[in-house]
Every structure is written in structure tokens, then in C-alpha cells.
Amino acid sequence: MAGGSAAAAPERETWTSSTGFILAAVGSAVGLGNIWRFPGVAYESGGGAFLIPYLVALLTAGIPILFLDYAIGHRYRGAAPLSYRRMARPAEALGWFQIVLSFVIAVYYAAVIAWSLSYFVFAFDLRWGEDTAVFFTGEYLQVGDPEVSTTLVPGVAVPLVLVWVVVLAIIALGVSRGVQRVNVVFIPLLVVAFVGLVARALTLPGAADGLNALFTPDWAALADPGVWIAAYSQIFFSLSIAFGIMVTYASYQRRRANMTSSGLVVAFANSSFEILAGIGVFATLGFLAHQQASTVDQLEGLSGPILSFVTFPAVISEMPGGNLFGAVFFGALVLAGFTSIISILLGVAASVSEKFGLAHRTASIVVCGVCAVISIGLFSTTSGLIALDTVDQWANNVGIVVSAIVMTVLVAWVFRTAPVLRAHLNRVSTFQVGRVWYVLVGGLAPVLLTYMLVERVRTLLTEGYEGYPTWYLALFGWGAIALVVVGALILTLAPWRDRDDTDFHAWPELEEERR
Amino acid sequence: MTTSAVLMMVVAMLVVWGGLVASILFLRARPEVDDARLPDPDGDAPATDGR
Numbered sequence: 001m002a003g004g005s006a007a008a009a010p011e012r013e014t015w016t017s018s019t020g021f022i023l024a025a026v027g028s029a030v031g032l033g034n035i036w037r038f039p040g041v042a043y044e045s046g047g048g049a050f051l052i053p054y055l056v057a058l059l060t061a062g063i064p065i066l067f068l069d070y071a072i073g074h075r076y077r078g079a080a081p082l083s084y085r086r087m088a089r090p091a092e093a094l095g096w097f098q099i100v101l102s103f104v105i106a107v108y109y110a111a112v113i114a115w116s117l118s119y120f121v122f123a124f125d126l127r128w129g130e131d132t133a134v135f136f137t138g139e140y141l142q143v144g145d146p147e148v149s150t151t152l153v154p155g156v157a158v159p160l161v162l163v164w165v166v167v168l169a170i171i172a173l174g175v176s177r178g179v180q181r182v183n184v185v186f187i188p189l190l191v192v193a194f195v196g197l198v199a200r201a202l203t204l205p206g207a208a209d210g211l212n213a214l215f216t217p218d219w220a221a222l223a224d225p226g227v228w229i230a231a232y233s234q235i236f237f238s239l240s241i242a243f244g245i246m247v248t249y250a251s252y253q254r255r256r257a258n259m260t261s262s263g264l265v266v267a268f269a270n271s272s273f274e275i276l277a278g279i280g281v282f283a284t285l286g287f288l289a290h291q292q293a294s295t296v297d298q299l300e301g302l303s304g305p306i307l308s309f310v311t312f313p314a315v316i317s318e319m320p321g322g323n324l325f326g327a328v329f330f331g332a333l334v335l336a337g338f339t340s341i342i343s344i345l346l347g348v349a350a351s352v353s354e355k356f357g358l359a360h361r362t363a364s365i366v367v368c369g370v371c372a373v374i375s376i377g378l379f380s381t382t383s384g385l386i387a388l389d390t391v392d393q394w395a396n397n398v399g400i401v402v403s404a405i406v407m408t409v410l411v412a413w414v415f416r417t418a419p420v421l422r423a424h425l426n427r428v429s430t431f432q433v434g435r436v437w438y439v440l441v442g443g444l445a446p447v448l449l450t451y452m453l454v455e456r457v458r459t460l461l462t463e464g465y466e467g468y469p470t471w472y473l474a475l476f477g478w479g480a481i482a483l484v485v486v487g488a489l490i491l492t493l494a495p496w497r498d499r500d501d502t503d504f505h506a507w508p509e510l511e512e513e514r515r
Numbered sequence: 516m517t518t519s520a521v522l523m524m525v526v527a528m529l530v531v532w533g534g535l536v537a538s539i540l541f542l543r544a545r546p547e548v549d550d551a552r553l554p555d556p557d558g559d560a561p562a563t564d565g566r
């Protein structure tokens with residue numbers, strides 16, 4: 001069997017049940033984007049008609065790429081760099097690109113969880129007052145100019161430190177005792193909390209107007225290519241695919257485990273939560289419009305951090321029993337954020353542990369410690385919000401999209417491992433993947449993603465972003481991407497010293513691999 | 516709510532939540548591949564219990 005070398009690597013830790021794996025994967029996929037990105041995107045992209053491109057994107061790109069991630073991690077049994085290396089040696093560099101990108105994303109994702117934690121506390125006495133926009137950027141974040149600031153904002157620094165302590169503890173406890181346990185508690189709790197929120201929101205005056213705004217179909221939108229791109233982007237960013245996270249999670253699944261059938265549950269659970277969030281968010285916005293004697297289309301700040309930290313606090317203040325609603329809403333953001341950041345950092349810690357031969361706990365402390373220091377240094381200062389906004393824009397729209405294009409092209413065209421991966425999935429799973437998977441992963445996905453990337457890069461180069469100075473975008477936007485590339489190269493060139501277990505034999509043996 | 520909005524909301528719920536229920540039922544009906552076709556290399560660790 002595998003792992004026969006003298007200095008045999010210790011038995012790989014596994015999820016203790018399929019349910020544990022599924023809940024952790026759902027926890028990773030369901031994040032802040034489900035709550036604050038999906039409703040706004042759906043509303044702006046055809047309302048009810050958006051459902052059609054959304055479902056098409058789920059079935060033709062979301063699920064196929066999710067299966068690709070699962071197949072690689074599950075067959076080659078490592079975090080992204082080791083798994084890709086075992087698939088085809090040079091592909092290791094892509095793994096490190098994904099891991100360094102994860103690291104960068106974790107740096108700012110933690111800050112948003114910290115904000116949610118603060119707002120959870122603020123909800124009890126509605127501390128944001130009358131003008132929630134001024135409170136958020138002025139009083140709470142103390143946003144300054146786009147610059148490199150060293151002025152500490154204690155109100156952000158304290159919850160941020162708290163977030164990092166908890167994240168470090170969970171990752172250091174490992175897969176079954178840390179990550180799985182947290183998800184088994186947090187995910188059901190998140191669902192219960194959100195169902196409660198939606199039930200309350202639906203009883204508010206004006207809720208029906210909000211749902212009208214969200215679901216009334218604008219069929220003409222389907223002729224707009226931009227709407228289809230929005231659907232593919234939403235599916236793509238919301239499922240946490242193609243940046244190594246799901247590779248790592250799948251690598252901890254038992255060798256004979258039903259990967260594709262679990263994957264379908266994860267993908268549909270993620271979309272189910274998005275629909276639920278859409279209903280909750282728009283019922284609430286309908287109430288806000290009703291209070292202001294206005295209509296939903298007159299409202300501003302319908303997505304992103306502004307929805308959560310400016311618009312929602314305003315609604316909560318107007319609502320009878322708003323304190324409870326607010327605490328549950330921000331509590332839900334904290335839960336959703338935690339289960340996602342854990343998945344992002346577990347992959348980084350596991351990669352470092354595998355390549356440099358550190359014990360899992362040591363690697364977790366090193367990775368989370370360094371990430372925490374950068375995160376606290378960068379995001380608890382007065383330039384926090386602008387830095388976060390910029391890095392997020394580039395990490396998602398450039399970084400992850402590049403990663404996905406390279407990944408699909410390598411598998412389908414360069415190393416041609418797609419048949420092995422499909423055979424692997426079909427041997428261990430009860431849901432069989434057909435040949436159409438080759439077309440979707442090797443054809444449709446890279447073509448659409450390249451189109452998305454080119455469009456976005458052109459916009460960023462010609463129009464800049466949010467009116468921030470060019471030097472600032474060069475430093476925090478393009479600079480972040482450059483940092484990821486350089487980091488990936490250095491980590492790829494570092495020696496394995498036999499820790500990659502060259503005796504590794506993928507299981508089960510497949511005809512396709514002996515071509 | 517308008518009829519078209521209600522209709523699209525119901526369709527969205529049926530397709531997406533129905534998809535979730537269907538995929539859970541499918542997984543429960545066929546939780547693992549046949550032991551005879553692919554013996555488990557890790558022994559008989561339970562697949563679906565919540566240990």
C-alpha cells in the first residue's frame with residue numbers, strides 16, 4: 001500500500017464521517033459572498049430571470065470545477081502544491097499560486113469577520129445611531145486617505161486580535177478535532193439563525209415589495225452577455241472553487257469515499273443558502289423602502305460591505321425588536337465568515353507542513369501567526385477599508401480567475417490528466433461523471449473565464465478602480481498579484497528533501513493512468 | 516406580490532431547494548460504491564455515522 005517508505009509519513013488525518021466532510025465543505029462555500037453579494041447581483045442582473053443563467057452556470061461550471069478540485073485532492077492526497085505535483089510535477093507552482101493567494105485573502109477576510117463581531121456587539125444598543133454611513137467609515141473604521149497609515153484604530157484592532165486567536169486555535173487542533181467540530185456546530189446554527197431572520201423579515205411591512213423587486217423577471221436581461229458573465233462569476237466566487245481550498249478538504253476524505261454525490265449536496269446547499277439570503281435581504285430592504293416611503297429601486301447600498309454595515313444597521317434601527325434581529329444577522333455573518341476563513345487557512349498550513357516537514361500544529365502557528373501580524377498591521381489602521389477593497393478586487397477578479405484558467409488548461413490540455421481524474425471520480429463515487437465533463441472543464445470554463453479576465457483587466461487598466469490613485473492601485477492591486485507570483489515561485493523552488501514521498505501510489509489503480 | 520414574481524420565487528425554491536433534497540436523498544440511497552467492486556483500502560470505517 002501507499003506510504004511504504006522508511007520514514008513513512010504518519011497516516012493522513014481524515015474527516016470522521018461523510019457528514020463531517022460535507023458540513024465543512026458547505027461551511028467553506030457559504031461565506032460572506034452568499035449573504036451580501038448574491039442578492040445584489042441577482043437584483044441587478046434581471047431579477048427572477050437571473051435564475052436561468054445562474055442555474056446554467058451552476059451546472060456547467062460550478063459543479064464540474066468543484067468535481068475537478070475534489071478529484072485532484074482526493075486522488076493525490078495532499079494540499080494543493082503536493083497534489084498538483086503528484087499529478088504532474090511542474091503543476092506544483094500552480095498549487096503555490098493558489099496557496100499564497102489564499103494567504104492574501106485570509107489577511108483581509110479576517111478583518112471583515114472582526115467588523116461583524118463589533119457590529120454584533122453594537123446591535124445590542126444600536127450604537128450606530130442615525131447616520132450609519134458616517135458611523136461605519138468615520139467613527140468605527142476612521143477611514144483616511146488611500147495611503148499607508150500607521151494610525152491604529154483600537155475598535156477594530158481588538159476584535160481582529162480575537163478573531164485571529166480563535167482561528168489559530170481551530171486550525172492547530174486539526175481536521176477532525178478542530179475544523180470538523182466547528183463546522184458541525186456552526187453550520188446548523190447558521191441555518192437556524194438565518195431561517196429565523198427570514199421568517200421575521202417576511203412579516204415586516206413592505207417585505208412583499210422587496211421580493212417583487214428581487215424576483216420580478218426582466219427577460220430582456222437574458223440577451224445581455226454581461227448578465228451571463230455575472231452569473232458565472234457569482235457561481236464561481238461563491239463555491240470556493242479553483243483556488244486550492246477544496247483540493248485540500250478532499251485530500252482529508254477517506255480513500256474510498258463518495259466524492260461526486262457529496263459534491264452535489266455541497267453545491268446545491270450553497271445555492272440554497274443564497275436563495276434564502278436573497279429572500280431575507282430583499283424582504284428587509286422592502287421594509288426599509290416602506291419606512292422611507294420610497295421604493296426599493298430608489299435605495300442605495302444593496303450589496304457588499306455597505307449592505308451589511310451601512311444599509312442593514314439603518315433598517316435594524318427602524319425595526320421593532322431590531323436589537324435581536326441585528327445580533328442574529330451579524331452573528332450569522334461571523335459564523336459564515338469563520339467557517340470560510342478556516343478552510344482558506346487550513347490549506348496554507350497543510351501545504352507548509354507537507355513541504356517543510358513541520359508538524360501540523362507548528363505549521364498552523366507559523367502560518368496563522370504571520371498572517372495575523374500582517375492582517376492586524378494592515379487592517380486595524382485608518383487606511384484599512386480602502387486597502388481591503390483594493391486587494392479584494394484584485395485577488396478575486398484577477399487572482400482566482402487566472403488560477404482557474406491555468407488549472408483547467410493544465411488538466412485538459414497540457415498534462416491531459418482529465419481522463420484519469422474522471423475515472424477516479426467514477427470508481428469511488430455513485431454519481432457517474434459523463435464525457436461532457438471534458439467539454440465543460442476543458443472548453444467552456446477556460447473560454448468564459450478568459451473572457452471575464454480580459455474584460456476586467458481592461459477595465460482596471462483604463463478606468464482604474466473607485467477613483468483611488470494609480471500608485472495606490474499599483475501597490476495594493478497589481479502589487480498583491482505580483483507578490484503572489486513571486487511567493488509561489490520561491491515556495492516552488494524550495495526543496496522537498498523527499499518529503500513528497502516519491503513512493504506514493506495513487507489509489508485505486510486505473511487503466512487510464514498506464515496509457 | 517405580482518404573479519410573475521411569485522412564480523419565479525416558487526420556481527427558484529423548487530429547483531434549488533429541490534435539488535438539495537434530491538441530492539441528499541441520492542446520497543442516502545447510495546452512500547458508497549459496492550464493496551465487491553471496490554474493496555475499502557482503509558478497512559471498514561463507517562461512512563455515514565456521526566461519530
